[in-house]
Amino acid sequence: MTKSEILFERAQKTIPGGVNSPVRAFKAVGGTPRFIQRTDGPYMWDVDGNRYIDYIQSWGPMVLGHNNPVIRQAVIDASEFGLSYGAPTEAEVEMAELVSSIVPSMEMVRMVNSGTEATMSAIRLARGYTSKNKILKFEGCYHGHADSLLVKAGSGALTLGVPSSPGVPDDFAKHTLTVEFNNIESVQAAFDEHGDDIACIIVEPVAGNMNCIPPVDGFLEGLRAICDSYHSVLIFDEVMTGFRVSRGGAQERFGVIPDLTCLGKVIGGGMPVGAFGGKKHILTHIAPTGPIYQAGTLSGNPVAMAAGLAAIKQIAADGFYDSIFENTRNLAEGMRDLAHKHGVPLSINVAGSMFGIFFTDVEKVTNYQQAINCNTKQFNQFYHAMLENGVYLAPASYEAGFVSKAHTAQIVADTLAAADKAFASIDK
Numbered sequence: 440m441t442k443s444e445i446l447f448e449r450a451q452k453t454i455p456g457g458v459n460s461p462v463r464a465f466k467a468v469g470g471t472p473r474f475i476q477r478t479d480g481p482y483m484w485d486v487d488g489n490r491y492i493d494y495i496q497s498w499g500p501m502v503l504g505h506n507n508p509v510i511r512q513a514v515i516d517a518s519e520f521g522l523s524y525g526a527p528t529e530a531e532v533e534m535a536e537l538v539s540s541i542v543p544s545m546e547m548v549r550m551v552n553s554g555t556e557a558t559m560s561a562i563r564l565a566r567g568y569t570s571k572n573k574i575l576k577f578e579g580c581y582h583g584h585a586d587s588l589l590v591k592a593g594s595g596a597l598t599l600g601v602p603s604s605p606g607v608p609d610d611f612a613k614h615t616l617t618v619e620f621n622n623i624e625s626v627q628a629a630f631d632e633h634g635d636d637i638a639c640i641i642v643e644p645v646a647g648n649m650n651c652i653p654p655v656d657g658f659l660e661g662l663r664a665i666c667d668s669y670h671s672v673l674i675f676d677e678v679m680t681g682f683r684v685s686r687g688g689a690q691e692r693f694g695v696i697p698d699l700t701c702l703g704k705v706i707g708g709g710m711p712v713g714a715f716g717g718k719k720h721i722l723t724h725i726a727p728t729g730p731i732y733q734a735g736t737l738s739g740n741p742v743a744m745a746a747g748l749a750a751i752k753q754i755a756a757d758g759f760y761d762s763i764f765e766n767t768r769n770l771a772e773g774m775r776d777l778a779h780k781h782g783v784p785l786s787i788n789v790a791g792s793m794f795g796i797f798f799t800d801v802e803k804v805t806n807y808q809q810a811i812n813c814n815t816k817q818f819n820q821f822y823h824a825m826l827e828n829g830v831y832l833a834p835a836s837y838e839a840g841f842v843s844k845a846h847t848a849q850i851v852a853d854t855l856a857a858a859d860k861a862f863a864s865i866d867k
Protein backbone atom coordinates (compact mmCIF):
# COMPACT_ATOMS: atom_id res chain seq x y z
CA MET A 440 0.00 0.00 0.00
CA THR A 441 1.16 3.55 -0.68
CA LYS A 442 1.39 6.08 2.14
CA SER A 443 -1.51 7.98 0.54
CA GLU A 444 -3.65 4.82 0.64
CA ILE A 445 -2.78 4.22 4.30
CA LEU A 446 -3.54 7.84 5.20
CA PHE A 447 -6.81 7.79 3.24
CA GLU A 448 -7.98 4.70 5.14
CA ARG A 449 -7.02 6.31 8.43
CA ALA A 450 -8.62 9.65 7.49
CA GLN A 451 -11.98 8.07 6.68
CA LYS A 452 -12.34 6.89 10.28
CA THR A 453 -12.46 10.40 11.74
CA ILE A 454 -13.11 12.77 8.82
CA PRO A 455 -16.27 12.34 6.70
CA GLY A 456 -15.06 10.82 3.42
CA GLY A 457 -11.49 11.36 4.60
CA VAL A 458 -11.41 14.98 3.36
CA ASN A 459 -12.38 18.45 4.53
CA SER A 460 -13.85 19.50 1.16
CA PRO A 461 -15.65 16.95 -1.03
CA VAL A 462 -13.94 17.23 -4.47
CA ARG A 463 -10.61 16.31 -2.87
CA ALA A 464 -11.85 12.75 -2.33
CA PHE A 465 -11.42 11.71 -6.02
CA LYS A 466 -15.01 10.45 -5.99
CA ALA A 467 -15.64 11.55 -9.59
CA VAL A 468 -12.48 10.02 -11.06
CA GLY A 469 -12.06 7.06 -8.70
CA GLY A 470 -8.87 5.97 -6.94
CA THR A 471 -7.06 7.31 -3.91
CA PRO A 472 -6.49 11.02 -3.37
CA ARG A 473 -2.84 11.94 -3.09
CA PHE A 474 -1.91 13.26 0.35
CA ILE A 475 0.38 16.23 -0.18
CA GLN A 476 3.52 16.84 1.83
CA ARG A 477 5.00 19.99 0.31
CA THR A 478 4.78 22.35 -2.64
CA ASP A 479 7.00 24.72 -4.58
CA GLY A 480 6.29 26.86 -7.67
CA PRO A 481 4.38 24.71 -10.19
CA TYR A 482 4.99 21.51 -8.23
CA MET A 483 3.43 19.45 -5.43
CA TRP A 484 4.99 16.37 -3.84
CA ASP A 485 2.87 13.68 -2.24
CA VAL A 486 3.76 11.69 0.88
CA ASP A 487 5.12 8.90 -1.33
CA GLY A 488 7.65 11.28 -2.88
CA ASN A 489 5.88 11.62 -6.27
CA ARG A 490 6.20 15.04 -7.90
CA TYR A 491 3.32 16.59 -9.86
CA ILE A 492 2.96 19.69 -12.02
CA ASP A 493 -0.10 21.17 -10.34
CA TYR A 494 -2.90 22.83 -12.33
CA ILE A 495 -5.22 23.23 -9.34
CA GLN A 496 -2.99 25.62 -7.43
CA SER A 497 -5.07 25.21 -4.27
CA TRP A 498 -8.20 25.73 -6.44
CA GLY A 499 -7.02 29.10 -7.65
CA PRO A 500 -5.27 31.18 -4.96
CA MET A 501 -1.69 30.50 -6.03
CA VAL A 502 -1.44 32.84 -8.99
CA LEU A 503 2.26 33.27 -8.13
CA GLY A 504 2.81 29.53 -7.80
CA HIS A 505 3.15 27.54 -4.60
CA ASN A 506 5.21 28.59 -1.61
CA ASN A 507 6.06 32.03 -2.99
CA PRO A 508 9.08 33.25 -0.98
CA VAL A 509 7.79 36.84 -0.58
CA ILE A 510 4.42 35.67 0.77
CA ARG A 511 6.12 33.11 3.01
CA GLN A 512 8.39 35.78 4.52
CA ALA A 513 5.47 38.19 5.01
CA VAL A 514 3.60 35.51 6.97
CA ILE A 515 6.64 34.74 9.13
CA ASP A 516 7.19 38.45 9.83
CA ALA A 517 3.52 39.12 10.67
CA SER A 518 3.28 36.12 12.98
CA GLU A 519 6.11 37.52 15.12
CA PHE A 520 3.56 39.99 16.53
CA GLY A 521 0.75 37.53 17.30
CA LEU A 522 -1.84 35.73 15.24
CA SER A 523 -5.07 37.62 15.90
CA TYR A 524 -5.97 40.83 17.70
CA GLY A 525 -9.73 41.31 17.29
CA ALA A 526 -9.06 45.03 16.83
CA PRO A 527 -8.40 47.10 13.70
CA THR A 528 -4.95 47.20 12.06
CA GLU A 529 -3.19 49.32 9.46
CA ALA A 530 -2.83 46.26 7.21
CA GLU A 531 -6.63 46.12 6.80
CA VAL A 532 -6.71 49.74 5.68
CA GLU A 533 -3.89 49.09 3.24
CA MET A 534 -5.68 46.03 1.90
CA ALA A 535 -8.95 47.92 1.33
CA GLU A 536 -7.08 50.77 -0.40
CA LEU A 537 -5.11 48.38 -2.59
CA VAL A 538 -8.16 46.35 -3.63
CA SER A 539 -10.08 49.53 -4.34
CA SER A 540 -7.28 50.87 -6.53
CA ILE A 541 -7.09 47.64 -8.56
CA VAL A 542 -10.86 47.02 -8.73
CA PRO A 543 -12.24 50.59 -8.78
CA SER A 544 -15.90 49.50 -8.54
CA MET A 545 -15.07 48.28 -5.02
CA GLU A 546 -15.22 51.75 -3.50
CA MET A 547 -15.57 50.12 -0.09
CA VAL A 548 -14.38 46.67 0.96
CA ARG A 549 -15.27 44.35 3.86
CA MET A 550 -12.93 41.43 4.56
CA VAL A 551 -14.27 37.98 5.45
CA ASN A 552 -12.73 34.52 5.79
CA SER A 553 -13.87 32.59 2.71
CA GLY A 554 -15.61 32.90 -0.63
CA THR A 555 -18.75 31.42 0.90
CA GLU A 556 -18.89 34.19 3.48
CA ALA A 557 -18.31 36.81 0.79
CA THR A 558 -21.24 35.73 -1.39
CA MET A 559 -23.55 35.04 1.55
CA SER A 560 -22.86 38.51 2.97
CA ALA A 561 -23.16 40.27 -0.40
CA ILE A 562 -26.56 38.67 -0.93
CA ARG A 563 -27.77 39.71 2.51
CA LEU A 564 -26.61 43.23 1.73
CA ALA A 565 -28.39 43.23 -1.64
CA ARG A 566 -31.60 42.00 -0.02
CA GLY A 567 -31.41 44.49 2.83
CA TYR A 568 -30.55 47.37 0.52
CA THR A 569 -33.36 46.70 -1.99
CA SER A 570 -35.94 45.32 0.49
CA LYS A 571 -36.57 42.51 -2.01
CA ASN A 572 -36.45 38.77 -1.33
CA LYS A 573 -35.53 36.78 -4.41
CA ILE A 574 -32.11 36.22 -5.94
CA LEU A 575 -31.27 35.02 -9.42
CA LYS A 576 -28.36 32.69 -10.12
CA PHE A 577 -27.23 30.48 -12.99
CA GLU A 578 -27.28 26.75 -13.55
CA GLY A 579 -23.76 25.38 -13.09
CA CYS A 580 -22.42 28.42 -11.23
CA TYR A 581 -21.16 27.80 -7.69
CA HIS A 582 -21.01 30.51 -5.08
CA GLY A 583 -20.09 28.58 -1.96
CA HIS A 584 -22.35 26.55 0.30
CA ALA A 585 -24.73 29.05 1.93
CA ASP A 586 -28.33 27.75 2.07
CA SER A 587 -29.86 30.06 -0.51
CA LEU A 588 -27.11 29.18 -3.00
CA LEU A 589 -27.43 25.40 -2.82
CA VAL A 590 -30.39 25.52 -5.13
CA LYS A 591 -31.00 24.11 -8.59
CA ALA A 592 -33.57 25.02 -11.20
CA GLY A 593 -37.09 23.73 -10.71
CA SER A 594 -38.58 21.47 -13.38
CA GLY A 595 -39.74 24.26 -15.71
CA ALA A 596 -37.58 27.19 -16.76
CA LEU A 597 -39.51 29.64 -14.65
CA THR A 598 -40.39 27.55 -11.62
CA LEU A 599 -38.93 28.56 -8.28
CA GLY A 600 -35.76 26.84 -7.11
CA VAL A 601 -35.58 23.52 -5.31
CA PRO A 602 -32.86 22.58 -2.79
CA SER A 603 -29.87 20.75 -4.26
CA SER A 604 -28.86 19.51 -0.81
CA PRO A 605 -30.80 17.98 2.07
CA GLY A 606 -30.77 20.46 4.93
CA VAL A 607 -31.88 23.39 2.78
CA PRO A 608 -35.58 24.08 3.48
CA ASP A 609 -37.91 24.46 0.47
CA ASP A 610 -38.93 27.79 1.97
CA PHE A 611 -35.36 29.10 1.53
CA ALA A 612 -34.88 27.62 -1.93
CA LYS A 613 -38.08 29.14 -3.28
CA HIS A 614 -36.48 32.58 -3.13
CA THR A 615 -33.67 31.50 -5.46
CA LEU A 616 -34.39 31.55 -9.20
CA THR A 617 -31.99 29.55 -11.36
CA VAL A 618 -31.69 30.18 -15.08
CA GLU A 619 -29.35 29.27 -17.92
CA PHE A 620 -25.85 30.80 -18.06
CA ASN A 621 -25.15 32.74 -21.28
CA ASN A 622 -28.89 32.93 -22.06
CA ILE A 623 -30.06 36.48 -21.52
CA GLU A 624 -33.62 35.61 -22.66
CA SER A 625 -33.97 33.24 -19.71
CA VAL A 626 -32.93 36.07 -17.38
CA GLN A 627 -35.41 38.47 -18.97
CA ALA A 628 -38.18 35.87 -18.67
CA ALA A 629 -37.46 35.47 -14.92
CA PHE A 630 -37.58 39.24 -14.46
CA ASP A 631 -40.81 39.48 -16.51
CA GLU A 632 -42.42 37.26 -13.93
CA HIS A 633 -40.67 38.13 -10.66
CA GLY A 634 -38.78 41.38 -11.43
CA ASP A 635 -40.37 43.43 -8.65
CA ASP A 636 -39.03 41.08 -6.01
CA ILE A 637 -35.52 40.20 -7.31
CA ALA A 638 -32.89 41.73 -5.03
CA CYS A 639 -29.90 40.70 -7.10
CA ILE A 640 -28.35 38.68 -9.86
CA ILE A 641 -25.25 36.79 -8.74
CA VAL A 642 -22.99 35.45 -11.48
CA GLU A 643 -19.52 34.06 -12.02
CA PRO A 644 -18.58 36.36 -14.92
CA VAL A 645 -16.45 33.53 -16.27
CA ALA A 646 -18.05 30.33 -15.01
CA GLY A 647 -15.34 28.25 -13.35
CA ASN A 648 -17.37 25.60 -11.59
CA MET A 649 -18.78 23.90 -14.68
CA ASN A 650 -15.29 23.63 -16.11
CA CYS A 651 -14.41 26.99 -17.71
CA ILE A 652 -17.11 28.85 -19.64
CA PRO A 653 -16.54 32.50 -20.61
CA PRO A 654 -19.53 34.79 -21.15
CA VAL A 655 -20.83 35.06 -24.72
CA ASP A 656 -20.84 38.54 -26.28
CA GLY A 657 -23.50 40.71 -24.73
CA PHE A 658 -24.36 38.41 -21.81
CA LEU A 659 -22.76 40.44 -19.00
CA GLU A 660 -23.90 43.69 -20.65
CA GLY A 661 -27.43 42.25 -20.74
CA LEU A 662 -27.32 41.45 -17.01
CA ARG A 663 -26.19 45.02 -16.28
CA ALA A 664 -29.05 46.49 -18.32
CA ILE A 665 -31.68 44.26 -16.69
CA CYS A 666 -30.43 45.08 -13.18
CA ASP A 667 -30.53 48.79 -14.03
CA SER A 668 -34.08 48.71 -15.29
CA TYR A 669 -35.44 46.67 -12.33
CA HIS A 670 -33.29 48.37 -9.63
CA SER A 671 -31.71 45.04 -8.75
CA VAL A 672 -28.13 44.71 -7.57
CA LEU A 673 -25.64 43.07 -9.95
CA ILE A 674 -23.14 40.92 -8.02
CA PHE A 675 -20.06 39.54 -9.76
CA ASP A 676 -18.70 36.58 -7.87
CA GLU A 677 -15.04 37.05 -8.77
CA VAL A 678 -13.80 34.61 -6.12
CA MET A 679 -12.19 32.66 -8.96
CA THR A 680 -11.74 35.31 -11.66
CA GLY A 681 -10.45 38.13 -9.44
CA PHE A 682 -6.75 38.85 -10.08
CA ARG A 683 -6.84 35.90 -12.50
CA VAL A 684 -8.57 36.63 -15.80
CA SER A 685 -6.92 40.05 -15.59
CA ARG A 686 -5.51 42.15 -12.76
CA GLY A 687 -8.84 43.91 -12.19
CA GLY A 688 -10.82 40.70 -12.67
CA ALA A 689 -13.52 39.89 -15.21
CA GLN A 690 -15.09 43.33 -14.82
CA GLU A 691 -11.91 44.89 -16.17
CA ARG A 692 -11.50 42.27 -18.89
CA PHE A 693 -15.08 42.55 -20.19
CA GLY A 694 -15.74 46.18 -19.29
CA VAL A 695 -18.99 45.52 -17.40
CA ILE A 696 -19.15 47.02 -13.92
CA PRO A 697 -21.15 45.31 -11.17
CA ASP A 698 -22.63 46.97 -8.08
CA LEU A 699 -21.02 44.45 -5.71
CA THR A 700 -18.02 42.17 -6.15
CA CYS A 701 -17.02 39.09 -4.16
CA LEU A 702 -13.37 38.10 -3.94
CA GLY A 703 -11.53 35.19 -2.35
CA LYS A 704 -8.66 32.84 -3.12
CA VAL A 705 -5.91 35.09 -4.60
CA ILE A 706 -6.70 37.92 -2.17
CA GLY A 707 -5.36 35.82 0.72
CA GLY A 708 -2.24 34.53 -1.03
CA GLY A 709 -3.19 31.07 0.28
CA MET A 710 -4.58 32.07 3.68
CA PRO A 711 -8.33 31.69 4.39
CA VAL A 712 -9.66 35.02 3.13
CA GLY A 713 -12.54 36.50 1.18
CA ALA A 714 -13.91 39.99 0.65
CA PHE A 715 -16.94 41.74 -0.70
CA GLY A 716 -17.30 45.32 -1.69
CA GLY A 717 -18.76 47.77 -4.13
CA LYS A 718 -20.52 51.07 -4.35
CA LYS A 719 -20.19 53.21 -1.27
CA HIS A 720 -23.90 54.05 -1.07
CA ILE A 721 -24.63 50.30 -0.81
CA LEU A 722 -21.75 49.28 1.49
CA THR A 723 -22.63 51.89 4.10
CA HIS A 724 -25.81 49.93 4.80
CA ILE A 725 -23.88 47.23 6.67
CA ALA A 726 -23.09 47.38 10.37
CA PRO A 727 -21.79 49.45 12.06
CA THR A 728 -22.79 52.30 9.70
CA GLY A 729 -26.07 50.65 8.71
CA PRO A 730 -28.60 48.14 10.01
CA ILE A 731 -27.68 45.08 7.89
CA TYR A 732 -25.68 42.78 10.12
CA GLN A 733 -22.36 41.25 9.10
CA ALA A 734 -19.36 40.42 11.32
CA GLY A 735 -16.37 38.12 11.88
CA THR A 736 -14.01 37.43 14.78
CA LEU A 737 -11.11 36.57 12.48
CA SER A 738 -12.06 38.89 9.59
CA GLY A 739 -9.09 41.00 8.47
CA ASN A 740 -6.75 38.69 10.39
CA PRO A 741 -3.26 40.25 10.49
CA VAL A 742 -1.39 37.21 9.19
CA ALA A 743 -3.90 36.71 6.38
CA MET A 744 -3.68 40.41 5.47
CA ALA A 745 0.12 40.18 5.34
CA ALA A 746 -0.07 37.19 2.98
CA GLY A 747 -2.71 38.85 0.80
CA LEU A 748 -0.86 42.15 0.57
CA ALA A 749 2.37 40.35 -0.35
CA ALA A 750 0.52 38.48 -3.10
CA ILE A 751 -1.37 41.45 -4.53
CA LYS A 752 1.65 43.76 -4.56
CA GLN A 753 3.56 41.27 -6.73
CA ILE A 754 0.60 40.84 -9.06
CA ALA A 755 0.30 44.60 -9.48
CA ALA A 756 3.64 44.78 -11.33
CA ASP A 757 3.42 45.92 -14.97
CA GLY A 758 3.25 43.06 -17.45
CA PHE A 759 2.78 40.48 -14.67
CA TYR A 760 0.11 38.58 -16.59
CA ASP A 761 1.73 38.54 -20.05
CA SER A 762 3.69 35.32 -19.65
CA ILE A 763 0.92 33.56 -17.71
CA PHE A 764 -1.67 34.27 -20.40
CA GLU A 765 0.73 33.25 -23.16
CA ASN A 766 1.61 29.99 -21.41
CA THR A 767 -2.08 29.25 -20.79
CA ARG A 768 -2.87 29.81 -24.49
CA ASN A 769 0.06 27.61 -25.55
CA LEU A 770 -1.03 24.89 -23.15
CA ALA A 771 -4.58 24.96 -24.55
CA GLU A 772 -3.49 25.01 -28.18
CA GLY A 773 -0.96 22.24 -27.56
CA MET A 774 -3.61 20.06 -25.91
CA ARG A 775 -6.01 20.67 -28.78
CA ASP A 776 -3.38 19.66 -31.36
CA LEU A 777 -2.45 16.52 -29.42
CA ALA A 778 -6.08 15.47 -29.02
CA HIS A 779 -6.55 15.95 -32.76
CA LYS A 780 -3.41 13.89 -33.48
CA HIS A 781 -4.81 11.02 -31.38
CA GLY A 782 -8.35 11.28 -32.77
CA VAL A 783 -9.93 12.45 -29.50
CA PRO A 784 -12.74 15.05 -29.85
CA LEU A 785 -11.75 17.89 -27.53
CA SER A 786 -12.84 21.48 -27.03
CA ILE A 787 -10.86 23.94 -24.90
CA ASN A 788 -11.91 27.25 -23.37
CA VAL A 789 -9.41 29.79 -22.09
CA ALA A 790 -9.96 32.95 -20.03
CA GLY A 791 -6.73 34.60 -18.93
CA SER A 792 -5.00 32.05 -16.70
CA MET A 793 -8.05 29.75 -16.45
CA PHE A 794 -8.70 26.93 -18.87
CA GLY A 795 -11.21 24.13 -19.38
CA ILE A 796 -10.79 20.86 -21.26
CA PHE A 797 -14.02 19.33 -22.58
CA PHE A 798 -14.11 15.84 -24.06
CA THR A 799 -16.79 16.65 -26.61
CA ASP A 800 -17.28 17.32 -30.30
CA VAL A 801 -19.18 20.52 -29.53
CA GLU A 802 -16.93 23.17 -31.06
CA LYS A 803 -17.40 25.84 -28.37
CA VAL A 804 -18.94 24.93 -25.00
CA THR A 805 -21.08 27.81 -23.72
CA ASN A 806 -23.51 26.31 -21.21
CA TYR A 807 -24.07 23.83 -18.40
CA GLN A 808 -25.91 21.19 -20.44
CA GLN A 809 -23.03 20.99 -22.93
CA ALA A 810 -20.54 20.83 -20.06
CA ILE A 811 -22.25 17.94 -18.30
CA ASN A 812 -22.80 16.03 -21.54
CA CYS A 813 -19.06 15.61 -22.05
CA ASN A 814 -17.44 12.18 -22.13
CA THR A 815 -16.57 11.60 -18.47
CA LYS A 816 -15.17 8.13 -19.16
CA GLN A 817 -12.51 9.61 -21.45
CA PHE A 818 -11.86 12.41 -18.97
CA ASN A 819 -11.35 9.95 -16.10
CA GLN A 820 -8.93 7.83 -18.15
CA PHE A 821 -7.07 10.96 -19.22
CA TYR A 822 -7.00 12.20 -15.64
CA HIS A 823 -5.33 9.06 -14.30
CA ALA A 824 -2.90 8.85 -17.22
CA MET A 825 -1.84 12.45 -16.56
CA LEU A 826 -1.44 11.72 -12.85
CA GLU A 827 0.77 8.73 -13.63
CA ASN A 828 2.83 10.98 -15.89
CA GLY A 829 3.29 13.61 -13.16
CA VAL A 830 0.52 16.13 -13.93
CA TYR A 831 -2.12 16.95 -11.31
CA LEU A 832 -5.41 18.18 -12.82
CA ALA A 833 -8.62 18.83 -10.89
CA PRO A 834 -10.13 15.41 -10.09
CA ALA A 835 -13.49 16.10 -11.80
CA SER A 836 -14.42 17.05 -15.34
CA TYR A 837 -16.43 20.09 -14.24
CA GLU A 838 -13.56 22.05 -12.69
CA ALA A 839 -11.45 24.76 -14.32
CA GLY A 840 -7.66 24.51 -14.50
CA PHE A 841 -5.31 27.26 -13.26
CA VAL A 842 -1.94 28.34 -14.58
CA SER A 843 0.42 30.29 -12.32
CA LYS A 844 3.40 32.57 -12.86
CA ALA A 845 5.60 29.57 -11.99
CA HIS A 846 4.27 27.53 -14.95
CA THR A 847 7.02 28.46 -17.42
CA ALA A 848 7.18 27.53 -21.11
CA GLN A 849 9.26 24.50 -20.07
CA ILE A 850 6.58 23.37 -17.60
CA VAL A 851 3.99 23.70 -20.38
CA ALA A 852 6.21 21.60 -22.67
CA ASP A 853 6.58 18.94 -19.93
CA THR A 854 2.80 18.94 -19.48
CA LEU A 855 2.22 18.49 -23.21
CA ALA A 856 4.68 15.58 -23.30
CA ALA A 857 2.59 13.91 -20.58
CA ALA A 858 -0.63 14.75 -22.46
CA ASP A 859 0.74 13.12 -25.63
CA LYS A 860 1.09 9.83 -23.73
CA ALA A 861 -2.24 10.28 -21.95
CA PHE A 862 -4.26 10.93 -25.15
CA ALA A 863 -2.57 7.92 -26.76
CA SER A 864 -3.63 5.67 -23.86
CA ILE A 865 -7.37 6.46 -23.56
CA ASP A 866 -10.26 4.59 -25.27
CA LYS A 867 -11.28 6.23 -28.55
Ligand code: PMP
Nearest residue numbers: 553554555581582583676678679
Ligand atom coordinates in the same frame (compact mmCIF):
# COMPACT_ATOMS: atom_id res chain seq x y z
N1 PMP B 1 -17.50 31.47 -5.46
C1 PMP B 1 -16.80 30.87 -6.42
C2 PMP B 1 -16.88 31.35 -7.83
C3 PMP B 1 -15.98 29.77 -6.11
O1 PMP B 1 -15.29 29.16 -7.08
C4 PMP B 1 -15.91 29.33 -4.76
C5 PMP B 1 -15.03 28.17 -4.36
N2 PMP B 1 -14.57 27.36 -5.32
C6 PMP B 1 -16.66 30.01 -3.81
C7 PMP B 1 -17.43 31.08 -4.18
C8 PMP B 1 -16.61 29.59 -2.38
O2 PMP B 1 -15.39 29.91 -1.82
P1 PMP B 1 -14.86 29.14 -0.51
O3 PMP B 1 -14.59 27.73 -0.92
O4 PMP B 1 -13.64 29.91 -0.13
O5 PMP B 1 -15.93 29.26 0.51
